[in-house]
Amino acid sequence: MVGVEAFTDWVEFETWPAPGCPTCGAGFLSGEDKLDKVETARSVSWRKEEAWEPDWIHGVLSGHLTCNNERCGEFVVVGGTWCVGDSRDPYQQYAERLTLRFFHPPLQFIRIPEKTPDETARAIRDASSLLLANPSAAANRLRQGIEALLTAKKVKRFTIATRRNGSTFRDRLTLHARIEILRKSEKDVADLLEAVKWIGNDGSHESGLTAREVLVGARIMEAALYRLFESRDPEMERIVRKIIKNKGIRKRT
Ligand SMILES: [Zn+2]
Structure with a gap:
């Protein structure tokens, strides 16, 4: 199952690493194409510059992903940033790079054995929420x-x-x-x-x-x-x- 490790760097729509659902652990999350993606005011103003290039475009994104497991259907809220940059695809010059900084509930991080002391387990769960943001x-x-x-x-x-x-x-x-x-x-x-x-x-x-x-x-x-x-x-x-x-x-x- 794809966990939070797939989002420690930017991702592309074309090769979206569908993460496993943090609630059921069986389905995976999609709906990335429906995320709300807006350009920042600065990015919009840069478009007037003579030297402007597509890779000056950047913005913020928010929305939710949905678990495809019918018996679960969990919604996971996400937030982050995006920009235009060189594509990882050698046949394509530019790609939209998404950097996700927030998932709630958080994506699978590490497994916590059942007998782990409560306070340690709580610290690990907090760390999983914080990992991408800070x-x-x-x-x-x-x-x-x-x-x-x-x-x-x-x-x-x-x-x-x-x-x-x-x-x-x-x-x-x-x-x-x-x-x-x-x-x-x-x-x-x-x-x-x-x-x-x-x-x-x-x-x-x-x-x-x-x-x-x-x-x-x-x-x-x-x-x-x-x-x-x-x-x-x-x-x-x-x-x-x-x-x-x-x-x-x-x-x-
Ligand atoms: Zn699920």
Whole structure:
């Protein structure tokens, strides 16, 4: 199913990447040809310029897409911008490029295992709404999701620090320090979370992050959540231990 990843860059009408419906997960969304597309006032005024070229045209778009699954029929509100630029089609000079910055309900982002702590799941859902509109804000929300995950995993948030005069105070641990604590028991998961943390750090820098970069972080976070909450099957692990102990599925006599 096509998810939000198809919209981290501009798309064309000719090769519309029909996204999967976020509500039913079975149908796909279309109706892109009926979106309301208007030129900005500046784009209209530029048309009077002598040097004007078609690729000066730009504007905003809004409207809704509809799920083609008859039993669902969900409407998804969208908003964004468009412009005329070089086509990806080698036989065509210009194409209308659509940059979608908003989908509601948001398109499929990452899967959240059922046992994920509520606060982490909420942070991921927020990040999915923010991803195209403000990737750095989405990265920041993912970071908060990691903090909540560590709290749920009982990793301490504070340490007792000592001032120069000898008195002590509660000092908040950095995210990095907390991941290091988790590393003692969950090395692989700590590696994954550390990578997401580094991506989040990039988001607080001036240039910000692209939606595609944040999506990489989200995918890594998904892997961490699956490792913690999904791939663990205590019953299966018990069977595995038994097979290893018996050196076979049947008990040796
Ligand atoms: Zn649907």
